Amino acid sequence: MAETTGSRSRHLLKRLSDTLAVEGEGQARLDKITNLIADSLGAEVCSIYLLRDAKTLELCATEGLNPDSVHQTRLRIGEGLVGRVASEASPINTADATRERGFRYMPETGEEIFSSFLGVPIQRLGEMLGVLVVQTKEARTHSDDEAYGLEVVAMVIAEMTELGVFVGEGAALSAPHQQAVTFSGGIAQEGSAEGHVLLHDPQIVIANPVAEDPDAELQRLTVAMDTLKGDVDDMLNMQLGGDSEEHRQVLEAYRMFANSKGWMNRMQADIRSGLAAEVAVEKEQSATRARMARVPDPYLRERLHDLDDLSNKLLRLLTGQGHGSNSDIPQDAILVARNIGPGELLEYGKRIKGIVLEEGSVGSHATIVARALAIPLVIHAAKITREALNGDLILVDGDQGLAHLRPEDSVASAFRDKIAMQEVAQEKYRSIRDKPATTEDGTTIALHMNAGLMADLPSLDNSGAEGVGLFRTELQFLTRSTVPRRGNLAKLYSSILEAAHGKRIVFRTLDIGSDKVLPYMKREDEPNPAMGWRAIRLGLDKPGVMRMQLQALLRAADGRPMAIMFPFVAQFEEFKEARQKLLDEIDRERSLGHAVSDDIEIGAMLETPSLAFAPDQFFEMADFISIGGNDLKQFFFAADRENEKVRRRYDTLNVSFLTFIEQIAKRCDDLGTPVSFCGEDAGRPVEALCFAAMGLRALSMRPASIGPVKHLLRRVDLAEVQAVINMARTSGAQSVRPAVEHWLKTL
Ligand code: PEP
Ligand code: MG
Secondary structure, eight states: OHHHHHHHHHHHHHHHHHHHHSOOOHHHHHHHHHHHHHHHHTOSEEEEEEEEETTEEEEEEEESSOGGGTTTOEEETTSHHHHHHHHHTSOEEESOGGGSTTOOOOGGGTGGGOOEEEEEEEEETTEEEEEEEEEESSOOOOOHHHHHHHHHHHHHHHHHHHHTTTBSTTOSBOOTTTSOEEEEOEEEEOOEEEEEEEESSOOOOOSOOBOSOHHHHHHHHHHHHHHHHHHHHHHHHHHTTTOOHHHHHHHHHHHHHHTOHHHHHHHHHHHHTTBOHHHHHHHHHHHHHHHHHHOOOHHHHHHHHHHHHHHHHHHHHHHOOOOOOGGGOOTTEEEEESOOOHHHHHHHGGGEEEEEESSOOTTSHHHHHHHHTTOOEEEOOTTHHHHOOTTOEEEEETTTTEEEESOOHHHHHHHHHHHHHHHHHHHHHHHTTTSOEEOTTSOEEEEEEEEOSGGGTHHHHHHTOSSEEEEEOOHHHHTSSSOOOHHHHHHHHHHHHHHTTTOOEEEEOOOOBTTBOOTTSOOOOOSSGGGSSOHHHHHHHSHHHHHHHHHHHHHHHTTSOEEEEEEEEOSHHHHHHHHHHHHHHHHHHHHTTOOOOSOEEEEEEEOSHHHHTSOHHHHHHOSEEEEOHHHHHHHHTTOOTTOTTTTTTSOTTBHHHHHHHHHHHHHHHHHTOOEEEOSGGGGSHHHHHHHHHTTOOEEEEOHHHHHHHHHHHTTOOHHHHHHHHHHHHHTTOSBSHHHHHHHHHTO
16 A cells, blocks of 8 residues: 555656656646646646745645736735634645635635645744645545655755755746845854854765665665664763763663654655655654654653764765765854854854854853853744755854845945944954053043953953953863863862953852753753752752862862852852851861962852842941842843733833942942952943942953944043933933933033
């Protein structure tokens, strides 16, 4: 039975590929296909609807419906039965279309006389391209075999679409991968870069989706699958030597999928129906991705992701088109990916000039790495991996969250002008690098930099920073698959201290939990992780790792002065407890005969509003305080810093927040506690200026921001800024920004 279906479908595919092999215009080819399918399935109607834009399907060719409706009839995704096939990414097979949910009558097509309807999605790698429909007057349900045969044909049409077969005069589609496209995404790391696309997962090009010899294709699939299984077994054997249970479980899941009979059987059936082995893998992958989009359970989604990953590996084995090796990275590569892990990004390192991701988030590990490496990063660039080809020209505008792929000349030249202007500005900043950030009225603001990698340290000299105001220690934990060892950490911290040549570095203890989950830590399902078991809360409840880190820090200092601060302190008790742990470690180190300086500063990050109202004793006990504005602002306004819908809703220069910062600065000043601000806002010149006007005398920011901030501070009189802010406050303004920006224009 399966053989009959297979041979019938193979016969149709053969006719299809023979037809398409003849030179012709795109529209003529589409017309031939509909004619051929209708004929072969004994149906009165066959129609192809293709996506015009992200939301609209257009009737592009038909056999049997009114020819005048071609390129006229359009449907929204989800509208009518055709729209429903596209929105649900699954076939509809009915004997009586009028009784089917969502049926919509389109008089211009003359389809009212057709009773049965079989529609299947045309999709490639989970990407919806259109819908293929057959209809008959006779009220009959198509058999499963017929439906399956049509899906196979749809797969070939999808591959042909990708190859640009339907492009041409009056055709349905414009040539793929040639137009200029601008992707509007989110800002994750500022900066601009021009370069050429480097796809993290290269797009597989399949020249011939229809296979002449199914047996040879089956053999190719078997060989590739055997290699894949061997690779997974190797990974598993390598990892079993003491790796974490979670990691092993993931690999076991890989092995289970690789050995899954269902997966293999489905692909073999596809090949018997006439598809090339690669297309059979892609067909299954499309189905997995469609399922992935529908599964709400995060665990199951992850597992489907594993299967997707395996399909990619299998495709690479079959086509021999693999990951470009790292040595192949072109000079001006812009990395384009669906998503990327921090370890993979570190491997590319500074060799890439920009990154554009389809997924990603502002606080993801990859973003942290991109920031640390100062590589412009645009996230949420929907569907860019489908559009971009290796080597395409691309402009990354990290300041606006835009990526211009294959840009028009006018866009490219405006972009280059912008970069040139930025370079002029850089020259200006270099000239004041060794000068202090002293305002016109003689107030000096200490400018420090934020860091998180050894690779950041050269910026200490290049940027003119006085020291490192925040060293995030998470990265060394996040990018490994096991807990780092104390000796290794001590070595790393020690080289960081060496590289700083005596400038002060404030090490922040591990800030994990929330979005930063360690690969080897059991994931806690928390309803609201940003307000959950994170940072110092986790450190105090499970003190093993914190103690190890404190020991590593003290060993690295080896008798030199050091500054250590605890993140996310919400109340005095937490600070007292953490500080005591550090004091205990100091005693222990000394008792073991290790040198520990008398000058170990112990500070706290003020990241929750509660800490601003802690008892005086807290401020007296803390050697210093650093305001973590990223977190403080999200809790002050109750607006998730990770959530694109709300994160820009409240201005940092909102009167309430700025007044709060002023109160913290005053309280610290009254109680003699040194205070600085180390959130991202410290690196924005207007914000930095307002913080200085509110009384802050130390700011810590990305190295690239030090020049612009210093340049502005050196041009202003703080008393004047205060007057402008106070006027705006008394006028009832929501934010002081308009007033300050207006005043700056008069300078
Ligand atoms: C902050 O919250 O402002 C901060 C500096 O810490 P992180 O961004 O690492 O949470
Ligand atoms: Mg924070």
